[in-house]
Amino acid sequence: MTRAIMLQGTGSDVGKTLLVAGLCRLARRRGLQVRPFKPQNMSNNAAVAKIPETGGDGEIGRAQWLQALACGTEPTVHMNPVLLKPQSDTAAQVIVQGKVLAEAQAADYGSLRQRLMEAVMDSWARVGEGADLVVVEGAGSPAEINLRDRDIANMGFAVAAGVPVVMVGDIDRGGVIAALAGTHLVLPAEDRAMIRGFIINKFRGDLSLFSGGISAIQRFTGWRSFGVVPWLREAALLPSEDSVILERLPRGAAATLKIAVPMLSRIANFDDLDPLRAEPGVDVVFVPPDQRLPEDASLVILPGSKSTIADLAFLRANGWELDLIEHRRRGGAIVGLCGGYQMLGRSVADPHGIEGEQRQAEGLGFLDVETVITPEKTVRNVSAISAVHQEVLTGYEIHAGETWGPDCARPVAIVDGRTEGAMSADGKVFGTYLHGLFSADGFRRRFLAQFGVVAGEASHLNRIESTLDALACHLERHLDCDALLAAAR
Known part of the structure; x- marks a missing residue:
């Protein structure tokens, strides 16, 4: 035995x-x-x-x-x-x-x-x-x-x-x-x-x-x-399963790029941000409830959520929607991952009550897309190509819901010949269902270069190993x- x-x-x-x-x-x-x-x-x-x-x-x-x-x-x-x-x-x-x-x-x-x-x-x-x-x-x-x-x-x-x-x-x-x-x-x-x-x-x-x-x-x-x-x-540097660790993560020093991440009440798959945290010159700030998003952040990332509609209400209750509006007016960039992607659109509907009693919510409106939460859950590993940078992406999807709208005509990635994700006309806002996006070394380097950050040469997977x-x-x-x-x- x-x-x-x-x-x-x-x-x-x-x-x-x-x-x-x-x-x-x-x-x-x-x-x-x-x-x-x-x-x-x-x-x-x-x-x-x-x-x-x-x-x-x-x-x-x-x-x-x-x-x-x-x-x-x-x-x-x-x-x-x-x-x-x-x-x-x-x-x-x-x-x-x-x-x-x-x-x-x-x-x-x-x-x-x-x-x-x-x-x-x-x-x-x-x-x-x-x-x-x-x-x-x-x-x-x-x-x-x-x-x-x-x-x-x-x-x-x-x-x-x-x-x-x-x-x-x-x-x-x-x-x-x-x-x-x-x-x-x-x-x-x-x-x-x-x-x-x-x-x-x-x-x-x-x-x-x-x-x-x-x-x-x-x-x-x-x-x-x-x-x-x-x-x-x-x-x-290793992924954590418990969100309690987010309150104790070390801060980056002398950062070229500050990234703000609201700590949603049902935050999910926050290890998506680990590859960015490990980069020299990048300071990822997990912002706890009742604190404003830092005004000197050039990028805000809305992470995944287990309950998109409930966390939309949580985001608004903490005043983060107003912070995001001001952030956009200053020319700041926003990325939404999975549930965060759903929040960026015009509306989120949950007709079957998959996530809770509330069946409809107005989105943040930074992307011209709509989402419907569906009973069928998408769970799969994927290989893709980034639509903008033409870099190979290897990640995974875990989500309930489908998202569509005019901004999907500017996709984030091509997965098995289909388009995935959505991007604003100025390219400053995008959302995607792909987890592990920033673990792709080539994509991460190209993405950070847009903010003046020279990424390290280390492979994220090699760093974990x-x-x-x-x-x-x-x-x-x-x-x-x-x-x-x-x-x-």
Whole structure:
């Protein structure tokens, strides 16, 4: 049987995703056939993955796409069989093995548990085929014992699949000793028995000063330490699945180009902006609610959204529509990606109530196009050619809706012989459904040159690959990786 190890955390955003990616790359470098697995993910950052049984395309969390890249294997929907995409504070779209199953209210989610757990265990059996090792990522924290009876993401899975667990604590947020000791305290005996040890993540400073902390955690829990992982600055170059990170991203210095990105309430696929953030001379500013878009930004990018009509209202409530009007009057450029593209048009209609109760909304009117949200969802990887620069584009589409209008006569790209996207007559505003647009190195260089930015020569994909290698080496130096891999069963 394939060996497996699972990383669970004392809370969300403790660094599980990148630790799993690093361990996957580490195991690959040791010659193992390794696969990632996350039973359940909650994120609007999604990627396209293969459905092996049909050869079609489905959705998984962007983090599992990254982890598959770390493994050197093609991502499949079985690597993340349940994906919850929040559409409001209380409801989410439920994606099962790549396809939309339903929209569920949080209070009703428990009724789906048996069906979802069956899909999780089916995918679990499939993802390990031909592998030497599977590295599993939990979600949130197993200490949320009020949710234990419906859990399929943490101990509910680990106990059912018999997978040993390593707990991850984030020392950067403070209280890591209490977080780990408290997790040990509240877990029932059956769950606690699955834990083989712990990892301290995101440490800054002198490691010797925390030796007493390690001893205290061991005394309270009886767990062994697999090591302390110091903060790795380069890890910020890797895609993140949790939008909470946007509030903590480092700012660019001495930028030639400032790009403003409104932080929409249901922001999706914000890693579209990662290639721009990595460029010298570019400062990407994620603007939080209740703050104005900076007047010195030459470009505003409206990112993807899981709920276009709701986020249009959110954008207006924060005064960003007026900021955009002034931005255009100053000659500024605007780019809309997926949901952001839909917002740029004259109207958005949702006749079937796919995204919520509101069926119609006036768009921002910067593009002469209209959008209708449709029940059928487009999920596919695409290869295209940029219509303006004639550069090769490789990206993906995940959207519900069709957009058309006069400005579509000036497309952004040509995909399989058809036009895609729309552009204003002066070329200062465009929208597209293509995710990954700026990952295309040639296009990114040509696009930034319009703003006087000389882009670096580094390939974005090569930058991710080298960062994964650096992360694997970092873990080799600071963790007892032999013991960690030996704990896999």
